[in-house]
Amino acid sequence: MLKHLGIVGVSPEGAAIFYRQISRACSHLLPPNEQPAISVHNEPMNQYIDAIRKDDWHTVGNLLRRSAEMLARCGARVCMTPDNIVQHGLHLAQANSPIPWMTMADLVAKAIESDGRKKVGIIGTKLVTMSSTYQTHLGLKGIQVIAPDTHEAELLDEIIFGELIYGTARPESRAAIYGVMDRLIQRGCEGVIVACSEVPLVVTQESAPTKLYDAADLLAVGAVRYAAGRD
Numbered sequence: 740m741l742k743h744l745g746i747v748g749v750s751p752e753g754a755a756i757f758y759r760q761i762s763r764a765c766s767h768l769l770p771p772n773e774q775p776a777i778s779v780h781n782e783p784m785n786q787y788i789d790a791i792r793k794d795d796w797h798t799v800g801n802l803l804r805r806s807a808e809m810l811a812r813c814g815a816r817v818c819m820t821p822d823n824i825v826q827h828g829l830h831l832a833q834a835n836s837p838i839p840w841m842t843m844a845d846l847v848a849k850a851i852e853s854d855g856r857k858k859v860g861i862i863g864t865k866l867v868t869m870s871s872t873y874q875t876h877l878g879l880k881g882i883q884v885i886a887p888d889t890h891e892a893e894l895l896d897e898i899i900f901g902e903l904i905y906g907t908a909r910p911e912s913r914a915a916i917y918g919v920m921d922r923l924i925q926r927g928c929e930g931v932i933v934a935c936s937e938v939p940l941v942v943t944q945e946s947a948p949t950k951l952y953d954a955a956d957l958l959a960v961g962a963v964r965y966a967a968g969r970d
Contacts (some may be wrong), residue, residue, distance in 0.1 A: 740886060741769075741773060741774070741775040741776070741813045741966045741967060742775060742791040742816040742817065742918060742965060742966045742967075743775060743776040743777075743778065743805075743811065743813070743815045743966075744761065744775050744776070744777045744778070744816075744817060744818075744819075744909065744963075744966055745777075745778050745779075745780070745807070745810030745811070745813070745815030745816075745817065745818035745819070745838065745961050746758060746761075746777065746778070746779040746780075746810075746812065746818070746819065746820070746821070746963075747780065747781065747803055747807060747819065747820040748753055748779055748780065748781030748806070748820070748822075749781065749782065749787050749822035749824070749825055750784055750822055750904045750936060750937060750939070751781065752904055752905065752906045752936075752937050753821050753822050753824075753904070753935075753936030753937050753955070754779060754781060754821065754936075755937055756775065756821070756937065756940070757821035757936060757955050757958075757959060758779065760821075760953075760955060760956050760959035761777060761959040761962060761963060762962040763959070764956075764959045764960045765963050768960070768963050768964065769963065769967060770878075773967075774910065775963070775966035775967075776803050776808050776814065776815075778813040778814070778815050780804060780806040780809040780810050781803045781806060782806060782815075784797075784887065784904070786802055787799060787802060787824075787825060790802070791825075791866070793930055794940075796827055796828045796831060797811065797831060799825055799827070799828030799830075799831070799832075800828040800829075800831025800832045800834070800873070801832075802828075803820065803825060803828055803829065803831075803832035804832045804835065804836055805835075806818070806829075807832060807836045807837060807838055807840070808819055808836075810838065811837040811838045813923075816838060816840055817838055817839050817840070817841055817962070817965060818836075818838055818839075818840055818841070819840060819841040819842070819843075819956060819958055819962055820935040821843075821933075821954075821955035821959075822870065822936055823864070823867045823934045823935055823936065823954060824863075824864050824866055824867055824935075826842070826843070826844070826867070826872050827870070827872070829835070829842060836843045841862070841958065841961060841962060841965065843954040843955070843957065843958045844872065844873055844875075844954075845876060846954075846958060846960075846961045847873060847876070847877070847931060847932055847952055847957055848873070848876040848877050848882070848956050849878050850952055850957055850963055851877065851880075851882055851930065851932075851952055852882065855928070856882065856929040856930050856950075857881065857882055857883065857929065858882070858883045858885065858928055858929055858942045859877070859882065859883070859884060859885070859928050859929060859931060859932055859952065860885045860886075860887075860920065860924070860928035860930070860931040860932070861873060861884055861885070861887075861931065861932040861934050862887065862895060862916065862919055862920065862931060862932070862933060862934065862935065862938060862942075863895065863899070863932075863933070863934030863935035863938070864895065864896055864899055864934075864935060865892040865893065865895065865896045865899075865962040866914050867934045867935070868886040868887055868895070868920075868934065869886055870904045870960070872881075872934065872957050873932060873934060873953070873954075881937070884932070885923055885926055885927075885928050887919050887922075887923070888892030891919045891922070894915055894919070895916070895919065895935075896967040898915065899935055899937060899938075900901055900913045902942055903935070903937035903938065903941070903968050904937055906937075906940065906942045907969060912941070913941045916938070916941055916942060917942070917946075917947075917948070920942075920947065920948055920949065921948055923949075923950055924949050928949065928951070929950070929953070930949055930950035930952055931947070931949055931950070931951055932951075932954060932955075933951050933952065933953040933954060933955075934954050936954075936955045938953075939953060939956075940954075
């Protein structure tokens, strides 16, 4: 029997995209008559944003754990969040969590290592791209992570928090994101980590100028494999 999966939403838009990513992973990895039960729970996004702006990671962890508790009551056997910006609070959420958490960084590192790439770029919020969210995991595998410069990081923040989390994107914002990727390639990057669950609204592998490592999509595949008992 397939294991019940729990999605902890932070950004409703990101959670909706992630649900679709899990559905697509199911269609690729499982027979048509085998689909796992999936439950979604979220606390209000503004509570997360307020806590992050105050650098209050204990509140972030408590919000995440509350969702895990609700998902456990629904029958979920494991939970995960596609939202990169709260990854720093996961170790706090894992404490006393009734069900285990699946995280993205190791899955991303394994995918990039498997492809033999040694230098990759990253796009997402400033908090994620300028921190150790992915840099430590990849660095331990000998992979260098190149972040956007300060101006680009601030531009990405404006686009993500001003548009993408609300499900919209202006044409100039779309062009700006592709411009950031182009400059990462010029700096020698052999691929780009998509470290923002809403970026797939504007960036697809088909239109991207390089190989993409979408953290949420890799998490979706890992979740389906876990549900099927393959990992």
